Each structure stands twice: as structure tokens, then as C-alpha cells.
Amino acid sequence: MRKRAALLAAALLAASAAAQAADGAERQPSQVRIVEEDGRYRLLVDGEPFHIRGAGGSSRLQELAARGGNSFRTWRPEPTEAATFALLDEAQRLGLKVTMGLEVARERHGFDYDDPDAVAAQLARLREEVEAYRDHPALLMWAAGNELNLEATNPAVWDAVDDIAEMIHEVDPNHPVMTTLAGIGSDTIAEIKARADSLDLIGVQLYGNIDTLPTALEETRWTGPYVVTEWGPTGHWESPETSWGAPVEDTATRKAELLQERYRRDIDSDRTQGLGSYVFLWGNKQERTPTWYGLFLPSGEATPGVDAMQRLWTGSWPANRSPSITPPLLDGRGATDSVTLAPGATVEARVEAADPDGDALAFRWYVLEESTATSTGGDPEDVPPEVAVATTETAPGRIRLTAPAEAGNYRLFVEVRDGHDHAAYANLPFRVQAGAADD
Structure with missing residues (x-):
């Protein structure tokens, strides 16, 4: 009996060791680098070129992969570690890479970047999140904060972003760090250059005015790499209005036409600094209307914008197209x-x-x-x-x-x-x- 028990214990120990080894193999992080060659920036994943064909949002991932996407971005981890790992595991199974958003407080929501205790507490929370997910092979890069420049006046936010980027580089040397900006303005870029030079790249978010991107890059003298982290339909704030101020929304068909036009002219045309993009939104949400930004109806149907993205990503239309x-x-x-x-x-x-x-x-x-x-x-x-x-x-x-x-x-x-x-x-x-x- 003792011999059988010893053999059983040895077998269990071996199985446990094998499981841990397998888990360790699954959790080997991708080595992600941004390299410059002859004035051109490229993103490399495990030594191979990776140009982002991405979407914002973490729903309908199987369809994202089937339509030709290779990445998605989030705005923050899921509510629990288990849920975040499940999302990353699904991405890995589908061959998708994840730009993981980190929730960084916004001044317009009342956060005071002159409060050292609040800033330190935020940095400590973010360190825990980075330590938790840094080794997952589906991770592509980190996005520290979203549109921190929107309605902000305190430049100390960029000092905090720099501290976050330095912390991430210390904790996770395998993945680049960016922050995403509402538009791209000279004052913001100047502050980032002066205060947050630990960032590896920036994310730029433009909608109807995305045609201004080449000029804005030149005027702000941003010569480094960037990703267009949000783009899509003409925004509600830049659309025609009725006489009582109601914004006029484009049809789903017109939005699909604009997606193709804007992608070809303003995004995919820049292979010098641009590393790719994340179209907004791979899902649906209420923002002035239930349909303004989502590429899917709330009831789940794909719209012409999804077909347009497949065409842009793969060169082919789907076998059955939207009306x-x-x-x-x-x-x-x-x-x-x-x-x-x-x-x-x-x-x-x-x-x-x-x-x-x-x-x-x-x-x-x-x-x-x-x-x-x-x-x-x-x-x-x-x-x-x-x-x-x-x-x-x-x-x-x-x-x-x-x-x-x-x-x-x-x-x-x-x-x-x-x-x-x-x-x-x-x-x-x-x-x-x-x-x-x-x-």
C-alpha cells in the first residue's frame, strides 16, 4: 500500500510539474519592439513585423479575427483578474494581440494631479495590474490613460504619465507604452516631449477631421511612432445640426464609405510613422444615439462598416454583405x-x-x-x-x-x-x- 501510495504521489507530483511547465510555456510573453530603420518605424512581435489591423472593444472577437483583424484595444482591465485572463486567453486562441488599457484618472472627472498621495495610490494600483498581466503572450502593448488631454489644464498629468511609463518599463521590459490623445495639438505634444519622454509612442484619436492628421504631425513636430487608436464615423460634435441643435447622423452606408476613404487616405498611407489603427467601435454603445459609433446594432447584426473593414483588412468582401x-x-x-x-x-x-x-x-x-x-x-x-x-x-x-x-x-x-x-x-x-x- 505504501509503495502504491508513493507511486501515486510521484505521479501526481510529475503531473503537477508538467502542468506548471505547460502553463509557463503558455504564459511566455511576446517580445514586442518598435524599431526604426531608415527613418521608418516598425512594430515587431517576436522579431516579425506586425502592422495593427485593429478595433476598439473586446466583444465579437471571433468575428474580428474572421474579418481579418489582428488586434483589439481595451480601455481598462476587466472587473476581475479571472475575467481579464479569460479575455487574454480568448485573444491568444484566436490569434489576436491586445493593447491593454490602463485606467488613468482624468482631470475633467475631478482628479487632482497636484495631490501626491492620490497620484502615488494610482501608480501603485497600476503596478499591480501590470504585474498581473505582463507575461501573457497575447499582450501587445500598454495604453496608459485615454484622452487625458481632453478638458485638462494641469500639465502635471504628463509627469504622472511619465512615472507610469517608467514603472511599466521597469516591471515589464517586453511591451511598449503609449497614452492616447483626443486629437493632436502642439501644446499637448510639447508637454509630452518635455514631461513624458518615457513613452514609446502615442495614440491619436480623430474622427471627421482625421484628414488633418498629416498636417498636424508636421505642425506639432511629432516625428516618432504613433497608432490611430480611435477613428471612425464623423463625430456628433462635428456633424451638421438641425435648427434646434440636434446632430445629424450619417447612415450606416455612408459611414462605411467614409471608413474606406479615411483608412486608405489618412491611415494606411502612412507606413513611416504609423503602426496601424483601431477602428471605433467593434460593438455598440449609446453616445447621442444607440447607433452612432457601433459597427454592430445593439441586437447584434453586423452593419456595412464591418464589411468595409473586412475589405480594407483582407482585400475581399464577405460572401454575404449587409444591405x-x-x-x-x-x-x-x-x-x-x-x-x-x-x-x-x-x-x-x-x-x-x-x-x-x-x-x-x-x-x-x-x-x-x-x-x-x-x-x-x-x-x-x-x-x-x-x-x-x-x-x-x-x-x-x-x-x-x-x-x-x-x-x-x-x-x-x-x-x-x-x-x-x-x-x-x-x-x-x-x-x-x-x-x-x-x-
Whole structure:
């Protein structure tokens, strides 16, 4: 019995050692370097060139990989270590690399970078996070903070960022460190050069004005490497507005066209300093509307923007593509006409949609109250309440709609689905006001 027990114990010990060795092999970190050759920067992962074809967000990772993406970025670790490791493990299984965001407090949220105790406590927390995840092979680089320059006035934030970068280099010599910026301005770049020169690169976040990137790089004299860490549709703050200030959102089709144009002209064209990009957003979120930035509908369907990214990343369209859609009309008028209706008025809404594969299309129309959010920088917003309105479909893409009885600002949405998990969408802000003509 003792001999059998000893043999069993030895077997268990050997199995444990083998498991630990296997786990250690799985946890060997990638060696990530930024190198300069003849004035051109390149990102190397384990000695091999790696140009980032990425998306912001950690959902739908299998589809990201299938569509030709090779990386995604987060804004912070998951709520628990177990969840963060599970995410990194999934990335590794799918062949994706992760730019791991580290939550660095923002001045616009009340953090005081002149408070040494608060700054030290933040640095200690970040050290624990870096130590926890530094050896995972899916890790590509660290993003210390997001848009710390937005609505900020205290340059001491860059001293703190420099301390964070130095700490990461000490704890984790295998992965570069950046911080991401809202836009790219001369004052910010000057502060970073003076106060945070431990950073290996910067992340730049531009939307409708991404065409200014080459000029901005020249004017700010940023000659180092960068990643475009957010880009995508025209932002709500830079879009046309109605007469009452409601931003006009592009259709899903127009956004897909802009993704292709902006990527080719402003992102992929720079292989000297640019190391790639992360399109925003591989998922969905409420930010002025539920559809403005997400490449997927809240119900999960992929939009034309996903097809566009596959085309850009792989050179090929998917076998089955999303439908297309035109800007909707309400009472014969478009969004920039500042449509105003009388309470309870009955009007026609119409939109044109088509499917490149000939799939049958199903339409969904609904009305939300207009968002009253004034938040910036992607801070959380609530989806506005849905408003019950009477609608009657008169033809595909045509409905008769009865305006809300209460005066106010609203937005009419239309979604069109192809039955194959693809969709397109459009919306139109309108106002209900007593005394408006009922045509």
C-alpha cells in the first residue's frame, strides 16, 4: 500500500510539474519592439513585423479575427483578474494581440494631479495590474490613460504619465507604452516631449477631421511612432445640426464609405510613422444615439462598416454583405431640413434600401426621445426612452406615422435586416411643436 501510495504521489507530483511547465510555456510573453530603420518605424512581435489591423472593444472577437483583424484595444482591465485572463486567453486562441488599457484618472472627472498621495495610490494600483498581466503572450502593448488631454489644464498629468511609463518599463521590459490623445495639438505634444519622454509612442484619436492628421504631425513636430487608436464615423460634435441643435447622423452606408476613404487616405498611407489603427467601435454603445459609433446594432447584426473593414483588412468582401440604405425622409423632408411637425400629425416616412445579394429585407421603424446628454469623451449615457407612435406600413420602406402628441424633440430610426445577421440603419431628428403646419 505504501509503495502504491508513493507511486501515486510521484505521479501526481510529475503531473503537477508538467502542468506548471505547460502553463509557463503558455504564459511566455511576446517580445514586442518598435524599431526604426531608415527613418521608418516598425512594430515587431517576436522579431516579425506586425502592422495593427485593429478595433476598439473586446466583444465579437471571433468575428474580428474572421474579418481579418489582428488586434483589439481595451480601455481598462476587466472587473476581475479571472475575467481579464479569460479575455487574454480568448485573444491568444484566436490569434489576436491586445493593447491593454490602463485606467488613468482624468482631470475633467475631478482628479487632482497636484495631490501626491492620490497620484502615488494610482501608480501603485497600476503596478499591480501590470504585474498581473505582463507575461501573457497575447499582450501587445500598454495604453496608459485615454484622452487625458481632453478638458485638462494641469500639465502635471504628463509627469504622472511619465512615472507610469517608467514603472511599466521597469516591471515589464517586453511591451511598449503609449497614452492616447483626443486629437493632436502642439501644446499637448510639447508637454509630452518635455514631461513624458518615457513613452514609446502615442495614440491619436480623430474622427471627421482625421484628414488633418498629416498636417498636424508636421505642425506639432511629432516625428516618432504613433497608432490611430480611435477613428471612425464623423463625430456628433462635428456633424451638421438641425435648427434646434440636434446632430445629424450619417447612415450606416455612408459611414462605411467614409471608413474606406479615411483608412486608405489618412491611415494606411502612412507606413513611416504609423503602426496601424483601431477602428471605433467593434460593438455598440449609446453616445447621442444607440447607433452612432457601433459597427454592430445593439441586437447584434453586423452593419456595412464591418464589411468595409473586412475589405480594407483582407482585400475581399464577405460572401454575404449587409444591405445598403439611403437617408430617410419624413414628410418629404430630410434631416437637415429641420423637420417640425404638429402634435398628432400623420405623415409619411420613407427610405430606400437594397441588398447586394438579393436577400429579402425586413424593416423596423421606431421613435426615441432626443438625447439630452452633454457628456464628452465617451462618458456613459442612457438610451433615451422609446416613444409609442402609431405606424402603418404602406410598402417596403414606407410607413404612415402619427407624430407624438406632446411637444418635444424626437428621433425616427429605421433598421433594415437581410435575415443573415446583417443590417443597415438610418435616423432623422424631428421636432413636435404646437402651431407647426400639418401638410
